[in-house]
Every structure is written in structure tokens, then in C-alpha cells.
Amino acid sequence: MSDPSSLLAPIRKRVVTYRDHGTPGLHAPQDRARLLGALDKVLAVHEPVDALMNPGRHERVVKVCTGCGTDDGNWQRWPCPTVRAVTAALGEQA
Ligand SMILES: [Zn+2]
Numbered sequence: 001m002s003d004p005s006s007l008l009a010p011i012r013k014r015v016v017t018y019r020d021h022g023t024p025g026l027h028a029p030q031d032r033a034r035l036l037g038a039l040d041k042v043l044a045v046h047e048p049v050d051a052l053m054n055p056g057r058h059e060r061v062v063k064v065c066t067g068c069g070t071d072d073g074n075w076q077r078w079p080c081p082t083v084r085a086v087t088a089a090l091g092e093q094a
Contacts, residue, residue, distance in 0.1 A: 011035065043086065048078035 011031045018025040045067035053062050068076035079087065
């Protein structure tokens, strides 16, 4: 499997190259599609799912991440750090 950074490098180079041009580079539509496709796949791994906490008298349903866990083996509450990072980068606090 390729290192994601090395896959992003040529796209990043084209972004920098064409940043100051009035017209996008020839690869811009393909680059956008690839980046959005990659982000969609990341978010698909980190979908929320309902989980029952404290079964019994004090039970409650919480959202947990399907792709993350915690160091102590528990579910990671959703939004997980990955989803929070993506939404923050897109301009919204999760
Ligand atoms: Zn996650």
C-alpha cells in the first residue's frame, strides 16, 4: 500500500503550481474528484452507529464510531478525532 502523503504530493504540487493562475490546471477536475473520493472513503470508515451504554437501569444510547476504538478497548464516541479533524478542516466545529 502506498503512503498517502506520496499520493497527495503530485496533487499538492499542482495546487501550488496553479494557485496564482486565473485558470485551473488540466488535472484540476480529476484532482478534485480523487480528493473528494478519498475523503468520502475516510468518512465511510468513520460512520456513527448507536451503542447501548450501561445496559440496565441507567442505560442510554450513544453514537460511536465504526472505525475507531480507544486504547482501553472501548468504543470511541462519535464524532471521533478523525471526523472532528475533517469537519474542522472544512470549516465547522464538530
Ligand atoms: Zn472514527
